[in-house]
Amino acid sequence: MSKAAEQGESLVAILEELADLVSSARAMPMSASVLVNRAEVLELIDSATGVLPDQITRADSVVADAESVLQRARREAGTIVEKAKAQADELVSKEAVIAEANERAEQIVSEARASADKLSREADDYCDRQLAQFEIDLNSIASQVAAGRARLMERTRGRSHSPSEAPDGGDQE
Template sequence: MTHEETGALSPSALIDVLDELTSLVEGAKPVFLSSDVRVDRDSLLGLVNELRHGLPSAVERSDEVLRAAQSELEDARRSGEEILAAARQRALELVEREQVVAQATSRAADIVAAAEQEAARLRTNADEYCDARLAAFDEDLDALKGQVRAGRAKLAERLGPEAGRPRWDHVPEPEWPSEHAEEEGRR
């Protein structure tokens, strides 16, 4: 199943579509006696539609990764809280069973400290995982932004005032003959 069938594009596939778009424009045939080019409309619209459908799926995938990381973090917190609750419960049972309160208190403190260390370790692991996934996504987005900027710069060069065809905002006002000159010409 291709990315066209699923609607999902990986970051590298998005960059490939942008490269195809750039190649389509760069390889377009020039219009006779002009710097304008003729681009196959269906090919261009096909690539634009691929981007239109691929970008939301890439963003959805990144949201899924973030949600999964947040879910793992929440599971780690819940697990840590359960460990703490079990440790406290165990500490209470030890205090109730043991004759020597000092020994029970010491043992309970050890269990609680170990549980807190385990909960902290689980939180750290979950946070590191989230950070790594977000950093990878950030790198993918930076690469994609660079490709888009390069494509837009290429297009801006072609659409600039020196591109070979006058832009409407760079055409000077025509000089019209005055009414007096017309009257003198009739005489």
């Protein structure tokens, strides 16, 4: 058995012996008081006092260790909480940046679509104007071709009806 355990047991044993001494002491008539041997009681109290400082020292040591562990646990908990807050802040910050980037990307895509739609409309309008001008030019050329063919036909008809008109140059264009 260790010395500490023996001292703990000896303190309990000393207190039990003191209790036995008081309970077996002679009672005083007409009183709750008892007669005890002063020397025996003082010897038991001295023994208990001798054992008690070691136990108090050990108890103080246990309490001090417990305080030290508690302080260390509090510091570690504080550090963990601070790290968690920092990570949470970083994640919130990153999420905010991501959300802003997504919003900006959507805005850019929307602007690009609008620009593409505008360019497409402008290209369609340009093509329509060019085709309209081409149609006007073709109609003009077609009219000129039709007029040229009509003159050619008139001339060929005129030759077939009067062959003698050509030498005097009366109807040449």
